[in-house]
Amino acid sequence: xxxxxxxxxxxxxxxRYLTTPLMDKPRVRFAPSPTGYLxxxxxxxxxFNWLWARKTGGTFVLRIEDTDQERSTDASTRVILDxxxxxxxxxxxxxxxxxxxxxYFQMQRLDLYAAHADxxxxxxxxxxxxxxREEIDALRMKLPEKKxxxxxxxxxxxxxxEADWIPNAPYVIRFKTPLAGATEFVDKVxxxxxxxxxxxxxxxIIRSDGVPLYNFGAVVDDVTMNITLVAxxxxxxxNTPKQILLYQALGAAVPxxxxxxxxxxxxxxxxSKRVGDEQGVDVPVEKYQQNGWVPDGLLNYIARFGWSAxxxxxxxxxxxxxxxxxxxxxxxDGRYDKKKALWVSGEHLKRLTDxxxxxxxxxxxxxxxxxxxxxxxxxxxxxxxxxxxxxRLLDAAEAMAFYFNDITLDPAAAEKFLTxxxxxxxRAMAELLDGVADFTDAGIGAAVEAWLAERALDIKIVAQPxxxxxxxxxxxxxxxxxxxxxxxxxxxxxxxxxxGA
RNA sequence: GCCACCGUCGUCUAAGGGCCAGGACACCGGAUUUUCGUUCCGGUUGAUGGGGGUUCGAAUCCCUCCGGUGGUGCCA
Numbered sequence: 001x002x003x004x005x006x007x008x009x010x011x012x013x014x015x016r017y018l019t020t021p022l023m024d025k026p027r028v029r030f031a032p033s034p035t036g037y038l039x040x041x042x043x044x045x046x047x048f049n050w051l052w053a054r055k056t057g058g059t060f061v062l063r064i065e066d067t068d069q070e071r072s073t074d075a076s077t078r079v080i081l082d083x084x085x086x087x088x089x090x091x092x093x094x095x096x097x098x099x100x101x102x103x104y105f106q107m108q109r110l111d112l113y114a115a116h117a118d119x120x121x122x123x124x125x126x127x128x129x130x131x132x133r134e135e136i137d138a139l140r141m142k143l144p145e146k147k148x149x150x151x152x153x154x155x156x157x158x159x160x161x162e163a164d165w166i167p168n169a170p171y172v173i174r175f176k177t178p179l180a181g182a183t184e185f186v187d188k189v190x191x192x193x194x195x196x197x198x199x200x201x202x203x204x205i206i207r208s209d210g211v212p213l214y215n216f217g218a219v220v221d222d223v224t225m226n227i228t229l230v231a232x233x234x235x236x237x238x239n240t241p242k243q244i245l246l247y248q249a250l251g252a253a254v255p256x257x258x259x260x261x262x263x264x265x266x267x268x269x270x271x272s273k274r275v276g277d278e279q280g281v282d283v284p285v286e287k288y289q290q291n292g293w294v295p296d297g298l299l300n301y302i303a304r305f306g307w308s309a310x311x312x313x314x315x316x317x318x319x320x321x322x323x324x325x326x327x328x329x330x331x332x333d334g335r336y337d338k339k340k341a342l343w344v345s346g347e348h349l350k351r352l353t354d355x356x357x358x359x360x361x362x363x364x365x366x367x368x369x370x371x372x373x374x375x376x377x378x379x380x381x382x383x384x385x386x387x388x389x390x391x392r393l394l395d396a397a398e399a400m401a402f403y404f405n406d407i408t409l410d411p412a413a414a415e416k417f418l419t420x421x422x423x424x425x426x427r428a429m430a431e432l433l434d435g436v437a438d439f440t441d442a443g444i445g446a447a448v449e450a451w452l453a454e455r456a457l458d459i460k461i462v463a464q465p466x467x468x469x470x471x472x473x474x475x476x477x478x479x480x481x482x483x484x485x486x487x488x489x490x491x492x493x494x495x496x497x498x499x500g501a
Numbered sequence: 502g503c504c505a506c507c508g509u510c511g512u513c514u515a516a517g518g519g520c521c522a523g524g525a526c527a528c529c530g531g532a533u534u535u536u537c538g539u540u541c542c543g544g545u546u547g548a549u550g551g552g553g554g555u556u557c558g559a560a561u562c563c564c565u566c567c568g569g570u571g572g573u574g575c576c577a
Binding site for chain 1: 502503504505506507508509511512513514515523524525526527534535536537538539540569570571572573574575576577
């Protein structure tokens with residue numbers, strides 16, 4: 001494993017760059033592309049940036065990188081923003097809130113990119129390339145098959161001058177990458193990373209339609225938005241040298257960089273939505289919302305992925321803010337672990353107050369066919385009985401449904417437990433409950449225990465049949481609490497129905 | 502192919518030259534319990550990718566091989 005930040009640069013070979021002067025407060029950003037949904041890995045990137053901003057009193061900027069016009073949609077922007085809000089990752093500048101460095105959509109900043117690109121061209125640091133895609137492809141195809149993969153743009157227009165420009169013909173703008181030397185930077189997570197310029201081709205910074213490509217748009221924005229620390233997935237490590245070259249060409253201070261290892265599928269694949277579906281992992285953040293995760297639970301799981309603080313596993317949002325640091329980020333890619341994710345979710349549910357838990361479960365009740373009012377007096381006591389046995393709110397709602405809706409007996413359970421002897425006991429129990437004065441968990445328990453003692457019956461004999469009769473299933477919260485929440489009328493009716501059937 | 506990065510229990514991680522490689526999830530066993538779950542206890546159940554070095558001593562430093570990931574686009 002490489003030494004993290006602090007590894008030495010080789011001053012002789014690296015082209016040095018300006019270090020961001022220690023400014024007052026960090027400015028970080030999250031810059032998603034609106035091409036679908038908020039990816040769980042993207043949420044993690046956003047979270048780490050947000051944590052750093054909140055911890056340091058810095059600024060968290062949200063920017064929408066919508067320059068891929070083929071795939072970007074407004075609907076997607078809304079979905080991403082909604083997921084960010086649901087997670088509680090509020091941004092200080094960006095869509096909806098504005099800010100002094102807007103607009104925060106790249107397609108509304110085209111003039112800015114053009115101006116910067118033109119300046120680079122004027123200064124000889126970039127150049128117009130009139131070679132068409134077809135032309136370049138033809139050159140590539142001329143190579144022997146084995147060498148085609150290694151084809152790089154052959155500097156066709158690198159040394160041409162304005163006199164060579166073709167009037168009215170489309171062109172792209174390419175960056176004039178230094179032919180020799182190397183660019184090295186010290187990543188806050190990965191340590192020193194060095195890339196020889198020879199391995200960087202003269203990459204396109206502006207398309208023929210005037211729209212910038214990722215590397216250029218991101219740099220111009222990060223410069224003009226005064227971003228001091230760029231934190232993103234390690235898939236961008238490869239882009240960093242190009243971007244540093246761009247900062248230097250623009251005469252701008254180079255920000256700090258922090259890359260995060262990738263979150264892979266359980267089988268170690270790239271975590272795309274399709275792969276996630278195949279391997280049982282929810283990739284879009286909206287799915288977690290729909291399945292009844294609490295935001296802090298999701299944040300906890302993804303924070304703890306690639307980062308740690310001693311042996312602690314469960315963190316509140318505030319603890320995350322207090323304890324987060326780039327130095328405790330690891331470098332190895334990791335695999336999503338669904339079981340652990342669910343465990344973390346459940347731990348967060350357990351830590352909710354009963355009232356809070358009930359209020360959060362309520363919206364999910366409708367999803368499982370329960371239509372009660374938010375002020376239904378059974379809601380809180382019912383919710384309380386399933387809180388510690390559910391991993392997500394949707395699971396809790398499902399586990400609670402029997403309290404409110406008519407039940408159907410699980411056939412296998414009925415077959416096994418609703419024997420003639422058991423039915424006789426259920427009738428007797430119904431009788432008993434009818435007369436219990438203190439119809440509470442404790443009161444019912446006392447009455448039933450006394451009744452059992454009187455008849456020399458073991459609770460094990462009557463519990464399961466009663467459970468099946470009352471809930472339809474063999475697994476449920478404690479029998480007495482179930483009865484108490486159900487209420488005398490319903491409990492008695494269900495016992496008799498099962499006994500009579 | 503080339504470039505960059507990464508490699509500790511099945512999984513997430515700790516230890517960054519020196520006490521049995523620690524914790525968590527998972528898994529197995531047990532206790533408690535009216536079921537499930539919770540909770541508690543136990544686990545020689547389980548790992549430094551392989552091989553070379555350096556060193557009294559290596560998961561840790563060096564070399565090499567292997568493996569994985571990302572990139573190699575007028576995607577981001």
